[in-house]
Every structure is written in structure tokens, then in C-alpha cells.
Amino acid sequence: MSTLRRRLTVLAPLAALPLVLTGCAGASGADDGTVDVLASFYPLQFVAQQVGGDRVDVASLTPPGAEPHDVELSPAQVARIDSADLVVYLSGFQAAVDDAVDQTSPAHVVDAASDTTLMAPAEEDHEGETEEEHEEHGDLDPHFWLDPSRMPSVVQDVADTLTEIDPDGADTFAANAAALTQRFEELDAQYAAGLExxxxxxxxxxxxxxxxxxxxxxxxQVGISGVDPEAEPSPARLAEVEQLVRDEGVSTIFFETLVSPKVAETLAGDLGVQTAVLDPIEGLADPDADYFSIAGANLDALRMALSCS
Ligand SMILES: [Zn+2]
Structure with a gap:
């Protein structure tokens, strides 16, 4: 599943290198013996941190609290991708990261898209859209991490690849991966029971x-703005959603934390229904939260909106 990329460059002997001070803390994990991991956005960063523990130093290419879909990378970030021991990303999600991974030679790469079968968005999502609009945002829905049952295969891939890089950590990675997998399985069971x-x-x-x-x-799921959170819904789409909210007696319109809730709030106000947060877990708005705390809050919000017993 992971790709081992042999470096094409031959490193000069250390003594011949000029002393370079980088202002980037943790830019290379090699200094302290930890594995230097770059994750492209939060859920993959979380998996790498949980599996690697204190044997890894994990940074994210998406700043905390930023929306990851349209992330842009600085030349320094591209250079870090090239020098990382491991890059964990999701191909087809962040074009700038895809390009940077293609153009550089990180020592190891985990592509989460190879660990799970990505699906096309449901057909109704594209009503009122022209053929070109449909083409623009690609064919596959990237948001697999919101189904906890799809996470253990990524956990295993990260653990296997870390073990290739740092064989002394094999037992640690295996134990951490087993514990994390169990948490995802328990969360999956909670969702299944809570939404039954x-x-x-x-x-x-x-x-x-x-x-x-x-x-x-x-x-x-009925989406207002589409798979890309920055997209403006068409008047036709808004009218469809309004009709559906009335027909089905929908109580709540959800918005997310990293993007302006204006459209959702306006629509809810017009229809006289409530708004609530459903977090796509693409980044941390609250630094004290983590994947599991947000997923738990999402479950509570869904159970409330759908009147689950
Ligand atoms: Zn998204």
C-alpha cells in the first residue's frame, strides 16, 4: 500500500555540508532520532501521532483551524515534503499536496486513498449542476474519515510504514495501532446504536x-453547498433544499466550524428551523478537541436533530 521512494540524490558527507540554521522547529526529526512525519491535514495527522507516539514528530501541511480543501503550500513546505521521512496524504483531495508529492521524493509515502475505496458523491448532490460544474470537483468524495469503520486500514498502513522506517519501534507501533483501531471500532458501534x-x-x-x-x-445527506465548502449554492439548489426541509419536516440545518455559516443561517432563518454544528473533522477549531471528541459531538448533534431514541 505504501510507496517506498528511493532518493535519487546522493547525500554529501555531513562534514562537507555548510552549517545551515533553519528557523523551522522540528524540520527534521533526524536530529533527535524521531521519525519526521508530514501529514496533509488533521485526521491523518491524528492517526500518525497516535500510532507513532513519541517515536515520531508529526507536522501538518494544513495550519490548525484552516480549511484544508484549497490549501496552498509555500516553497518551504514543499521542501519539507521532499525531506520528510514519511508523508501521509489523501490523493485527490488537496491538489497542491498532490503536485508537491509528485514533484519531490519523500522517503516514504502513505496515500490514504489506497487504503479505502472512495465513492462518488450521491447523484442527487448534482441536481441543477451543469456538466462542467460536475467535472470541476472531480469524481470521488474525499471525506472517508467521517466513517470510523474506514479508519483502521489507514492506521494499519501507517503502522506498517513506520515499522519499515523505524524497525526498533515495531512493538510500539503495533500496540498503538491496535489500541487506536479498537477506539474506531467502538465509535462505529456507538454510531450504529445511536442512529438506529x-x-x-x-x-x-x-x-x-x-x-x-x-x-x-x-x-x-442533503448538501447545500456541495463537496467543496467554499462553493456558493445556486438559487435553484437553495429552492430545492427549502422544499425538502418543508416536505420532510427537517428540524435543523447544520453548518461547520471552519467556513462561514452565513448560507446555512440565512436559510434556517427563512424556514424557521434551528441551526447546529456538524463538524467535518478537517481541522481543529478548538485545540483541546480531537477526532474522537468531535465525532462524539457530531453523534449527539445528529441524534438531537433526527430525534433518535
Ligand atoms: Zn470537506
Missing amino acids: QCDSRTFVTSHEAFGYLADRYDLR
Whole structure:
């Protein structure tokens, strides 16, 4: 699953290198013996940190609290991709990261897209869209991490690749991976039980990030803005969603934390329904939160909106 990329460059003997001071803390994990890992956005960063523990030094290419879809990379970040011991990313999600990985030679790469089968967004998501608009945002929905049952295969790939890089850590990585996998499995069971008996199975959300979650737990996601959170919904799409909210008696319109809730709030105000947060776990708005705390809050919010017992 992971790609081992042999460096094409031959390193000069250390003594011949000029002393270079980089202002970038932790730019190379080699100094202190830890594995230098770069993750492209938060859920993959979380997995690498949990599996690697104190044997790794994990940085993210997406700043904390930033929206990862359209991330742009500085030349310094591209250079760090080239020098990292391991890059963990999701091909097809962040074009700048895809380009940088293609153009550089990180020692090891884990592409999470090779660990899970990505799906196309549900057909109804593209009503009212022209053929060109459909082409623009690609064919596959990237948001697999919102289905916790899809995470253990990424955990295993990261653990296997870290073990190739740092064989002395094999036992640590295996134990950490087993513990993390168990947490994802428990979360999956909580979602399945918590969303089993609900008055409604349809939820409306600004950013259409919950297709995998909906698929896993037999819910129906209705998105306002599409798979890309920055996209402006068309008047036709807004009218469709309004009709659906009225027809199905939807109680709540969800918005997310990293992108302005204006469209969701305006729509909810017009329709006289509530708004609440459903977090796509693409970045941390609250530094004290983590994947599991946010996923738990999402479950509570869905159970409330759908009147689950
Ligand atoms: Zn997204």
C-alpha cells in the first residue's frame, strides 16, 4: 500500500555540508532520532501521532483551524515534503499536496486513498449542476474519515510504514495501532446504536462532507453547498433544499466550524428551523478537541436533530 521512494540524490558527507540554521522547529526529526512525519491535514495527522507516539514528530501541511480543501503550500513546505521521512496524504483531495508529492521524493509515502475505496458523491448532490460544474470537483468524495469503520486500514498502513522506517519501534507501533483501531471500532458501534432508531433519517448540511457517514449508518445527506465548502449554492439548489426541509419536516440545518455559516443561517432563518454544528473533522477549531471528541459531538448533534431514541 505504501510507496517506498528511493532518493535519487546522493547525500554529501555531513562534514562537507555548510552549517545551515533553519528557523523551522522540528524540520527534521533526524536530529533527535524521531521519525519526521508530514501529514496533509488533521485526521491523518491524528492517526500518525497516535500510532507513532513519541517515536515520531508529526507536522501538518494544513495550519490548525484552516480549511484544508484549497490549501496552498509555500516553497518551504514543499521542501519539507521532499525531506520528510514519511508523508501521509489523501490523493485527490488537496491538489497542491498532490503536485508537491509528485514533484519531490519523500522517503516514504502513505496515500490514504489506497487504503479505502472512495465513492462518488450521491447523484442527487448534482441536481441543477451543469456538466462542467460536475467535472470541476472531480469524481470521488474525499471525506472517508467521517466513517470510523474506514479508519483502521489507514492506521494499519501507517503502522506498517513506520515499522519499515523505524524497525526498533515495531512493538510500539503495533500496540498503538491496535489500541487506536479498537477506539474506531467502538465509535462505529456507538454510531450504529445511536442512529438506529430515529424519527427522521434525512439531515441537511452546508458542506456536503458526510456522505460516507450517511452511507454507513443508513442516513440521507442533503448538501447545500456541495463537496467543496467554499462553493456558493445556486438559487435553484437553495429552492430545492427549502422544499425538502418543508416536505420532510427537517428540524435543523447544520453548518461547520471552519467556513462561514452565513448560507446555512440565512436559510434556517427563512424556514424557521434551528441551526447546529456538524463538524467535518478537517481541522481543529478548538485545540483541546480531537477526532474522537468531535465525532462524539457530531453523534449527539445528529441524534438531537433526527430525534433518535
Ligand atoms: Zn470537506
